[in-house]
Amino acid sequence: MFEAADNTQLTLFAGRRPDPEPRRRVGRNEKMARRLDHMADDAELEAEACRAQGDQLGERRFREQARDARRSAALLRAGPEGVARLLAS
Secondary structure: OOOOHHHOOOOOOOOOOOOOOOOOOOOHHHHHHHHHHHHHHHHHHHHHHHHHHOOHHHHHHHHHHHHHHHHHHHHHHHHHHHHHHHHHO
């Protein structure tokens, strides 16, 4: 049998360790902002593909889509009180 030094008990975890902080409920705006971020990432990948193929118009279109999606996500995250500040910047 194994004896621990200093009479301490070995802690065993069955599965994942518990999260250090409780998970907060994700609201509708945050969900949409995450979707917009994913759309922006996809648009940037498409822009790179267009660039590799020499399609400048397609690249520009996808870069604009990515920029607009990121801007929309920032507006959603800012909420009503932060929109004016974001638009001013």
